[in-house]
Amino acid sequence: MDNDPFQSLVKKLKIKPGVKHIFLCADQRRAKCCSYEDGMKSWDYLKNRTAELVREEKINVLRTKANCLRFCFKGPIIVIYPDAVWYHSCTPVVIEKILERHIKQGKVVKEYEINLRFLGKK
Template sequence: MSSEARPFYRHHVFFCTNVRKPGERRSCGLHGAVEARDHAKKRIKELQLARPGSVRINNAGCMERCELGPCMVIYPQGIWYGYESEADVDEIIDTHIVGGQIVDRLRLK
């Protein structure tokens, strides 16, 4: 048995779904993050990737990047993405999660 630690999931995806009170700084949860997370969960299930050792989609509280728009991060790679639509989420799933390539146009720097 290897002493090298391995992640439980090949991709563990966190969507910021934080909601702030009106008048406070921007929050992802008020800009489509919950719907985007739900869409991602559905797509991952359709692709039969929702299982231990493969892909997990989760909520996250504030990840301190809300001013950049709704965001998500994929671990263990630690790649941060911003998105504006379900099509963007699909591109991240198809290109990064399935295809293993980073989607540069959506990557948060």
């Protein structure tokens, strides 16, 4: 199988080992965990802010808008991979805390973390 198309996409997206990938639920057609407007406001903030971090601070981060993460409570919801850390109430103010603490410093933002210890997560 020819990997060249994948390699050029990896270069274009600037995917490197250790990349953090942020998924944000937004753009849902029927409001469940938050209004459409709140979800899109958070998405616009995340999109612009992560672009700044990549461009100005060379932070290794990707972001994807998901229609629904199926956790329809206290949204917008963010999940960060490969860490598998979930956050609730992700307004632009909360997103900035997540970017500063989790993405830049590697520290979970406990006050907005969705507790997954019942799944065996440490």
